[in-house]
Amino acid sequence: MRQVMDRQLIHGFLEQHELQHTFPNALQERIRLYHFEKGETICTEGEQLNQMYFLVKGKLKIYTVSTEGRSRLLRFKNPLDIVGDVEYLKKNLVFNTVEAVTEGDLMGISYEDITRLAYDHPPFLQFLLEEVTHKFYTESNASTLNHLNSVETRLASYFLSTATTEKSTLFYQEMKTTNLKDIADLIGTSYRHLNRVIKQMCEEGIIEKKSKRIYIKDHDLLRERAHGNIYE
Amino acid sequence: MRQVMDRQLIHGFLEQHELQHTFPNALQERIRLYHFEKGETICTEGEQLNQMYFLVKGKLKIYTVSTEGRSRLLRFKNPLDIVGDVEYLKKNLVFNTVEAVTEGDLMGISYEDITRLAYDHPPFLQFLLEEVTHKFYTESNASTLNHLNSVETRLASYFLSTATTEKSTLFYQEMKTTNLKDIADLIGTSYRHLNRVIKQMCEEGIIEKKSKRIYIKDHDLLRERAHGNIYE
DNA sequence: GTGTTTTTGGGACATATGTCCTTTTGATGA
DNA sequence: TCATCAAAAGGACATATGTCCCAAAAACAC
Numbered sequence: 001m002r003q004v005m006d007r008q009l010i011h012g013f014l015e016q017h018e019l020q021h022t023f024p025n026a027l028q029e030r031i032r033l034y035h036f037e038k039g040e041t042i043c044t045e046g047e048q049l050n051q052m053y054f055l056v057k058g059k060l061k062i063y064t065v066s067t068e069g070r071s072r073l074l075r076f077k078n079p080l081d082i083v084g085d086v087e088y089l090k091k092n093l094v095f096n097t098v099e100a101v102t103e104g105d106l107m108g109i110s111y112e113d114i115t116r117l118a119y120d121h122p123p124f125l126q127f128l129l130e131e132v133t134h135k136f137y138t139e140s141n142a143s144t145l146n147h148l149n150s151v152e153t154r155l156a157s158y159f160l161s162t163a164t165t166e167k168s169t170l171f172y173q174e175m176k177t178t179n180l181k182d183i184a185d186l187i188g189t190s191y192r193h194l195n196r197v198i199k200q201m202c203e204e205g206i207i208e209k210k211s212k213r214i215y216i217k218d219h220d221l222l223r224e225r226a227h228g229n230i231y232e
Numbered sequence: 233m234r235q236v237m238d239r240q241l242i243h244g245f246l247e248q249h250e251l252q253h254t255f256p257n258a259l260q261e262r263i264r265l266y267h268f269e270k271g272e273t274i275c276t277e278g279e280q281l282n283q284m285y286f287l288v289k290g291k292l293k294i295y296t297v298s299t300e301g302r303s304r305l306l307r308f309k310n311p312l313d314i315v316g317d318v319e320y321l322k323k324n325l326v327f328n329t330v331e332a333v334t335e336g337d338l339m340g341i342s343y344e345d346i347t348r349l350a351y352d353h354p355p356f357l358q359f360l361l362e363e364v365t366h367k368f369y370t371e372s373n374a375s376t377l378n379h380l381n382s383v384e385t386r387l388a389s390y391f392l393s394t395a396t397t398e399k400s401t402l403f404y405q406e407m408k409t410t411n412l413k414d415i416a417d418l419i420g421t422s423y424r425h426l427n428r429v430i431k432q433m434c435e436e437g438i439i440e441k442k443s444k445r446i447y448i449k450d451h452d453l454l455r456e457r458a459h460g461n462i463y464e
Numbered sequence: 465g466t467g468t469t470t471t472t473g474g475g476a477c478a479t480a481t482g483t484c485c486t487t488t489t490g491a492t493g494a
Numbered sequence: 495t496c497a498t499c500a501a502a503a504g505g506a507c508a509t510a511t512g513t514c515c516c517a518a519a520a521a522c523a524c
Contacts, residue, residue, distance in 0.1 A: 125354060136320060140327070151510080427504070
């Protein structure tokens with residue numbers, strides 16, 4: 001991850017994401033822009049973090065690995081998600097490893113600057129509050145879904161949540177930046193079992209694998225298998 | 233749940249929990265105090281909520297039930313936890329059912345009053361932000377723990393997190409206000425399997441059941457079984 | 465194009481765990 | 495004290511799911 005010396009670009013991102021009112025002026029002048037490449041580790045579990053990062057371009061994944069070598073993929077991050085917010089608020093080391101799925105850009109603000117210049121600024125606090133609340137909501141939703149449902153239901157739900165429309169056909173596009181291992185780690189199953197469930201769904205005509213993509217063939221049946229749940 | 237007309241008591245709770253600065257004065261005069269009895273449902277999943285409740289006395293449990301009848305116990309709430317904060321911020325109906333484990337008291341503040349009188353008040357925003365962040369942290373921690381570990385590890389971790397010291401013996405006291413069904417719903421297993429794991433741990437000399445309590449007999453072995461995890 | 469590494473796919477086997485049901489124990493109310 | 499209900503305990507059986515391993519296909523680097 002390298003710093004990009006480009007004040008114009010920073011202001012461009014602030015405008016693009018409508019953050020001029022969220023960040024007090026004094027804070028805006030202290031923002032740093034960083035560029036990352038695909039596969040780079042942004043920060044590692046257990047590490048000390050001194051900045052809060054606002055993702056303005058690209059995609060990240062958040063994961064953790066247990067001592068036994070099992071992995072959990074907590075979520076993906078898209079703009080305008082934040083890295084290091086909870087670590088700032090809980091005054092803790094990094095909780096989970098953050099890795100780049102694509103190349104992209106982050107705006108960094110030091111924790112000191114945030115405390116001095118923004119922690120009394122209602123628009124910033126409101127922004128942070130809404131961000132953490134959303135994160136909590138999605139975590140809680142996913143957690144409950146995982147808790148109460150089988151892998152099949154979770155997978156169906158996952159497909160529904162990431163489906164996009166191309167022409168008149170729904171398909172699941174994350175395959176381009178997500179491999180099956182990541183999906184297994186996200187919905188909480190082994191790679192092997194995921195394969196089984198995917199195979200079964202193909203045989204039942206619910207989905208179809210073609211050209212590195214998974215197409216939804218029977219949307220109603222998929223929704224039925226999801227039991228009304230959607231990962232969010 | 234019935235309202236208690238006692239301004240003195242409200243101010244007593246504000247002092248006890250050091251909230252005088254968190255809540256702007258105008259807001260403090262609009263706080264309502266409610267009393268609840270053990271077993272009462274404070275609010276139900278899917279219901280419309282108009283107030284944010286601050287728990288000042290007693291204990292609550294938060295749970296949800298799937299369409300198939302499976303239950304998940306998300307967490308317990310103690311003073312000064314909040315009910316209705318995420319619903320306020322996400323502008324949504326109640327996500328999970330809240331039920332009283334003991335009798336107690338709640339201070340209620342209408343969403344309108346919060347928006348008018350406190351959503352620009354930095355101390356209140358900071359308080360809310362720290363509360364939601366903590367909630368997110370514990371949810372994420374529990375979720376990862378559940379994801380990556382067996383029921384045995386989760387149960388061991390649970391015992392460690394609720395253990396208290398009496399004399400020189402560590403024991404697990406939540407049994408008094410928590411039944412085995414709740415524990416099963418919390419760590420994400422069936423009641424039957426929980427019984428098996430508890431029985432096994434008793435046979436191995438890790439814990440001992442006596443007088444409606446579970447005593448930790450071998451703290452080191454328990455910590456080993458928890459794999460260094462603690463529910464929080 | 466070739467060689468290497470990574471991702472996908474699937475067989476075989478084991479077991480952690482859930483469902484269903486029954487019995488026992490303990491708590492509660494009259 | 496007795497009757498009823500709820501919580502705890504446990505048997506029997508089934509299966510969802512994980513581990514381990516190997517083969518095939520795809521991606522990547524030179």
